[in-house]
Amino acid sequence: MREFNLDRLRTLVTVAELGSFAAAAQALHLAPPTVTLHVAELEGRLGAPLLRRGRPSVTPTGAGALLIEHARRLLDSADAALDAVRRHIAGHAGRVRLGASTGAIAQLLPQALQALAATHPGIDVQVQVLTSAETLARLASGGLDLGIVALPQPPGAGLQIEPWRQDPVLAVLPAAWDAPDPVTPGWLAAQPLVLNDGSTHLSRLCTEWFAQAGQRPQPRIALNYNDAIRSLVAAGYGASLLPADGGAPPGNAPADPRLQLRALQPALWRPLGLAWRADDDGDGLVAQVLSALRQLPTAAGLPDAAA
Known part of the structure; x- marks a missing residue:
């Protein structure tokens, strides 16, 4: 059996909540025949009526009420997933996996994470203790989102490496x-x-x-x-x-x-660089963590990585 289509389930739930095919069509910005077709497709797949077409309102059958109960949970979960992804893309909330050496984690990360928590408390940075070679390998395989690595490093396909500090x-x-x-x-x-x-x-x-x-x-x-x-x-x-x-x-x-x-x-x-996957350039969360790291000060009189 093919997977249920969320649009069809949303149509069914809306008809049941509003008690009318016409009202559901207006609320969902769909043509009335499309609403009727969505419900008919669900009923055809299940082999049972899901709605009683009565007057003055449409009501769910026993099977329809059961499906609507589960559909609401599915739709809530799908909406939450989309909202989480949008917040991630916008850089408001989500998880960033970062690899770095013990020295960088102990000496440099705390300041950046403290600043990040003050401005973006919804970003969860999960840190893994790795060598630079391990960090780059996991970035390339998708196991990390961001890394602090020693420089120089050979160019890696699909990776961005930016000089950061000395x-x-x-x-x-x-x-x-x-x-x-x-x-x-x-x-x-x-x-x-x-x-x-x-x-x-x-x-x-x-x-x-x-x-x-x-x-x-x-x-x-x-x-x-x-x-x-x-x-x-x-x-x-x-x-x-x-x-x-x-x-x-x-x-x-x-x-x-x-x-x-x-x-x-x-x-x-000791020169250090920041590394991330090139296809994550549009990732808002990675951008926010990069920004926090780039703003770390260097000691007075010491050159930064661009010097």
């Missing part, structure tokens, strides 16, 4: 260490290290920074979780290289008094 990478050291300022690759390579693992773009940046000075240190441990790295550094287990919290310059004291920050010489920057 944050300085700093030496993160136990507070008790006597450290130079700035920190050089040679000095840092001689210390025990706790670094990001090789699956991350930050690991590749740091490896290149050391290699340019002829250094190839091996970390005591490699992790893909910046908060765990900070905890190990705070415990004196080693030193690390991490992006500044939210773009804070090295002169700012870290939140944990057991840590100290030092600038690097030569300087090292």
